[in-house]
Amino acid sequence: MIQIGLIVNPVAGLGGSVGLKGTDGMVEEALRRGAEPLSNERAKTALRGLLPLKDEAVIYTGSGDLGEASARSLGFETQVLHETSGSTGAGDTRALAKKLALRGVDLILFAGGDGTAADMYEAIGEKHPVLGIPTGVKIYSPVYATTPAAAGELARLYLTGFRSELEQAEVLDIDEEQYRLGRVDVRLRGYLSVPRKNRLIQGRKAPSLLSEQAAADAIAAAVIRDMEQDVCYLIGAGTTTYRVTERLGLAGTLIGVDLICNKQLIEADVYGSRILELAAGRPLKLVLTVTGGQGFLLGRGNQQLTPAVLQAVGKDNIIVIATQLKLASLGGRPLLLDTGSEETDRELSGYYKVIAGHNRYIAAKAE
Amino acid sequence: MKRIDRSKKVRTGFHQAKWDEPIIFELSTPGERGVSVPKASAAVAAAVGDGISDLPDHLKRKERVNLPEISQNRVLRHYMRLSQMTLGADVNIEIGQGTCTMKYSPKVNEQLARLVADMHPLQDEDTVQGMLQMYYEMDLYMREISGLDKFTFQPGGGSQAIFLMASMVRGYFESIGEADQRTEVITTLYSHPSDAAAPAVTGYDIVYVQPDPDTGLPDLEAFKAVCSEKTAAFMVANPEDTGLFNGHIKELVDYAHSVGALCCYDQANGNAVLGVARAKEAGFDMCHFNLHKTFSSPHGCSGPACGAAGVVEKLIPFLPVPSVEFDGKKYRLECDFADEEHGVSKVRAFMGVAPVVLRAYCWIRMLGPNGLWQVTKTAVLNNNYLFKRMMSIPGISAYYEDGNNQRVEQCRYTMEQVTKDTGITSGDVQRRMMDFGMHFWTSHHPYYLPEPITLEPTESPSKKDIDEYVDTVAHIIQECYQTPDIVKAAPHRSTIHQVDERWMDDPDGWAITWKIYNRKYK
Numbered sequence: 001m002i003q004i005g006l007i008v009n010p011v012a013g014l015g016g017s018v019g020l021k022g023t024d025g026m027v028e029e030a031l032r033r034g035a036e037p038l039s040n041e042r043a044k045t046a047l048r049g050l051l052p053l054k055d056e057a058v059i060y061t062g063s064g065d066l067g068e069a070s071a072r073s074l075g076f077e078t079q080v081l082h083e084t085s086g087s088t089g090a091g092d093t094r095a096l097a098k099k100l101a102l103r104g105v106d107l108i109l110f111a112g113g114d115g116t117a118a119d120m121y122e123a124i125g126e127k128h129p130v131l132g133i134p135t136g137v138k139i140y141s142p143v144y145a146t147t148p149a150a151a152g153e154l155a156r157l158y159l160t161g162f163r164s165e166l167e168q169a170e171v172l173d174i175d176e177e178q179y180r181l182g183r184v185d186v187r188l189r190g191y192l193s194v195p196r197k198n199r200l201i202q203g204r205k206a207p208s209l210l211s212e213q214a215a216a217d218a219i220a221a222a223v224i225r226d227m228e229q230d231v232c233y234l235i236g237a238g239t240t241t242y243r244v245t246e247r248l249g250l251a252g253t254l255i256g257v258d259l260i261c262n263k264q265l266i267e268a269d270v271y272g273s274r275i276l277e278l279a280a281g282r283p284l285k286l287v288l289t290v291t292g293g294q295g296f297l298l299g300r301g302n303q304q305l306t307p308a309v310l311q312a313v314g315k316d317n318i319i320v321i322a323t324q325l326k327l328a329s330l331g332g333r334p335l336l337l338d339t340g341s342e343e344t345d346r347e348l349s350g351y352y353k354v355i356a357g358h359n360r361y362i363a364a365k366a367e
Numbered sequence: 368m369k370r371i372d373r374s375k376k377v378r379t380g381f382h383q384a385k386w387d388e389p390i391i392f393e394l395s396t397p398g399e400r401g402v403s404v405p406k407a408s409a410a411v412a413a414a415v416g417d418g419i420s421d422l423p424d425h426l427k428r429k430e431r432v433n434l435p436e437i438s439q440n441r442v443l444r445h446y447m448r449l450s451q452m453t454l455g456a457d458v459n460i461e462i463g464q465g466t467c468t469m470k471y472s473p474k475v476n477e478q479l480a481r482l483v484a485d486m487h488p489l490q491d492e493d494t495v496q497g498m499l500q501m502y503y504e505m506d507l508y509m510r511e512i513s514g515l516d517k518f519t520f521q522p523g524g525g526s527q528a529i530f531l532m533a534s535m536v537r538g539y540f541e542s543i544g545e546a547d548q549r550t551e552v553i554t555t556l557y558s559h560p561s562d563a564a565a566p567a568v569t570g571y572d573i574v575y576v577q578p579d580p581d582t583g584l585p586d587l588e589a590f591k592a593v594c595s596e597k598t599a600a601f602m603v604a605n606p607e608d609t610g611l612f613n614g615h616i617k618e619l620v621d622y623a624h625s626v627g628a629l630c631c632y633d634q635a636n637g638n639a640v641l642g643v644a645r646a647k648e649a650g651f652d653m654c655h656f657n658l659h660k661t662f663s664s665p666h667g668c669s670g671p672a673c674g675a676a677g678v679v680e681k682l683i684p685f686l687p688v689p690s691v692e693f694d695g696k697k698y699r700l701e702c703d704f705a706d707e708e709h710g711v712s713k714v715r716a717f718m719g720v721a722p723v724v725l726r727a728y729c730w731i732r733m734l735g736p737n738g739l740w741q742v743t744k745t746a747v748l749n750n751n752y753l754f755k756r757m758m759s760i761p762g763i764s765a766y767y768e769d770g771n772n773q774r775v776e777q778c779r780y781t782m783e784q785v786t787k788d789t790g791i792t793s794g795d796v797q798r799r800m801m802d803f804g805m806h807f808w809t810s811h812h813p814y815y816l817p818e819p820i821t822l823e824p825t826e827s828p829s830k831k832d833i834d835e836y837v838d839t840v841a842h843i844i845q846e847c848y849q850t851p852d853i854v855k856a857a858p859h860r861s862t863i864h865q866v867d868e869r870w871m872d873d874p875d876g877w878a879i880t881w882k883i884y885n886r887k888y889k
């Protein structure tokens with residue numbers, strides 16, 4: 001029998017679609033803003049990748065939305081090792097992880113974000129094989145697969161012996177304050193052992209250099225030069241995109257999405273429905289950058305851009321910007337889309353002419 | 368007296384000269400002269416005046432020229448010292464500067480090339496028939512080597528030849544009324560940076576195609592996705608910096624043609640293809656060769672150079688003028704072929720850098736067709752021997768091994784593993800190689816492959832030379848593991864110690880002339 005551990009942080013990702021930078025301590029605010037819990041839905045996407053193993057696998061997990069419900073709904077044989085009553089928290093993740101490690105399951109799948117990964121590390125350290133299903137807002141740690149579906153695929157490859165190698169991947173925490181000051185400052189919390197498969201695990205974020213800043217300035221100038229009258233521009237999260245807002249002298253945000261029209265700030269830190277409300281039928285364009293090292297275009301740090309917003313924008317109106325070095329750090333891997341809607345991912349996939357400088361573009365594929 | 372110990376494989380006793388030499392402006396003493404020019408005699412002065420008053424006003428300086436004032440022996444000493452502090456091509460085993468084709472340039476060619484110093488480009492055609500014949504025949508040789516229909520030798524370097532190709536592209540599309548529509552030039556990430564920079568200078572938008580992560584060759588699907596009616600040209604090197612030859616380049620060329628674009632072949636590094644593959648058969652409309660690499664003129668830092676650029680028949684009217692023609696009796700300069708409205712007419716004065724062309728001419732004449740082919744065969748053999756030996760050094764490997772595509776004349780390696788194990792980067796090893804009197808080039812920036820090393824042996828080194836080079840690399844890689852601090856603090860035996868690289872990419876801190884240095888740092 002294959003023994004699979006499953007831990008779902010059910011509130012992970014809740015803040016993202018409503019413009020919050022994380023979910024810790026923000027659950028009520030997120031729910032008030034109309035966020036819908038999606039962590040279990042995304043965990044199920046990963047579990048679907050394990051359906052071929054259904055007859056020979058048992059899933060050990062926690063009760064209810066800690067994993068039991070999702071596993072059972074797909075017809076897996078499920079055993080509950082940890083009971084919760086009512087609301088769950090980090091304590092549940094840690095307790096369940098300990099029990100799963102003790103039980104000696106073959107692989108623990110855990111769904112959440114950087115905070116969840118830190119809890120995993122605290123509970124069981126770096127020895128036990130684990131793999132993250134990305135469902136949180138903030139995911140910088142390369143212990144996560146690139147998408148929930150990729151997590152399922154990688155887990156299956158590992159559990160069936162096609163990939164037996166493990167590697168130590170970092171559990172990272174980004175210092176949000178530094179981030180707001182314009183510096184991506186990443187702290188290392190520890191390591192987890194994850195199955196190795198180059199393309200299916202998130203790469204670490206790349207640092208910035210002085211010449212990188214000059215390149216980012218040239219890119220910002222190019223974006224501003226081409227801005228059209230009466231078109232609304234959504235400026236996505238990230239240091240490269242932030243240069244655009246900065247260069248225009250506007251009080252935008254570094255990790256939020258800002259709405260600009262005719263070089264004036266309409267509103268900073270906008271999200272989902274609010275964006276459509278503010279654009280009020282005017283044409284929308286979206287300026288995005290790629291997360292360094294990982295290569296995410298959508299779905300990490302910019303969940304405010306909901307499928308509805310992205311539908312309204314459309315692929316042709318997405319302007320992707322990134323320095324040559326940042327793209328190079330992807331080593332030829334495609335840009336990644338994980339908008340939460342497979343249909344939207346599909347519509348936005350294909351080649352983009354990424355603006356990499358003054359009159360310079362790099363053809364890059366998104367998928 | 369005892370027997371000299373020659374058992375060491377590497378030159379641990381090397382030390383480069385270090386003279387602590389000031390900049391020549393700092394050596395200047397007011398009034399000091401190299402030559403005291405006597406005043407003209409009364410008779411001469413009566414005949415030609417003072418030599419200055421007759422000049423038109425706009426040609427006269429308003430202020431004194433700001434040059435160092437220094438005597439002959441001090442000038443000579445200064446430059447001799449600098450030359451000793453330079454790791455020149457004639458003193459080291461030049462394998463370490465991949466993509467530069469640092470082959471040996473026979474000194475006899477140098478002697479002939481110096482004859483050009485006694486000529487002037489404005490001399491009457493009748494008095495320079497030999498020189499014109501040389502240009503004429505060079506054109507014929509380059510046609511044979513490339514398969515294209517006519518060459519110019521005007522560009523003073525590879526990048527200028529690329530600039531010329533981009534200018535001809537523009538001229539051509541102007542002539543057929545498509546210049547406004549075709550605003551983009553496509554190139555590849557592993558082509559030389561000038562393949563993007565030069566067309567950008569002529570006003571084109573540049574679209575890069577990235578390599579396929581498995582084969583390292585340009586991603587065909589991406590290429591097709593960006594080709595459109597906006598594409599003016601496809602500019603590409605082949606082999607690229609990785610040393611991989613794209614045997615399917617014609618597929619890209621054909622596709623570019625299908626959207627109406629022109630295709631330009633950067634053959635600056637032609638050492639892998641002489642007598643083997645030609646621009647014509649791959650379908651290119653233009654190409655250029657660096658005579659100062661493949662054709663054995665020394666490849667100095669922006670030194671005298673020539674980018675020989677050739678075109679197919681339909682593009683001849685866009686070549687710069689003049690060309691050399693021959694009527695069976697006499698060689699003459701000719702401008703008739705040019706499209707006066709859309710042609711490029713000039714990228715450089717007169718006929719380009721004549722000594723470089725002459726050197727290349729001598730080289731071709733001495734080798735003959737079979738000799739050229741032999742050059743390529745030897746260069747590729749040398750590189751594959753180097754490749755085998757480099758790959759056997761623990762921690763050194765190469766990307767795109769899966770592509771099953773043998774390297775041709777050069778290779779970009781990676782020492783990623785060494786860096787992971789020891790924290791020592793290819794930049795560190797580059798500096799440490801100086802301690803053994805050798806170059807070791809990493810890559811253009813930004814690095815596309817991690818911890819890159821780019822090496823190209825050419826046909827010149829002996830097996831022993833290659834062995835010494837690889838033994839030295841292996842020695843240093845071993846140091847990375849055993850005595851890493853020595854490598855990190857290198858160079859120790861070179862002319863200068865480590866420079867503070869933090870400022871290197873800050874344009875505000877750069878001082879590229881004495882004048883700017885004084886403005887910024889005084």
Ligand SMILES: Cc1ncc(COP(=O)(O)O)c(C=O)c1O
Pocket residue numbers: 466467524525526527558559561604633634635636657672674
């Ligand atoms: C492939 C390639 N193209 C173009 C050039 C530019 O030639 P140059 O240095 O003469 O401008 C080089 C020079 O290194 C090169 O390697």
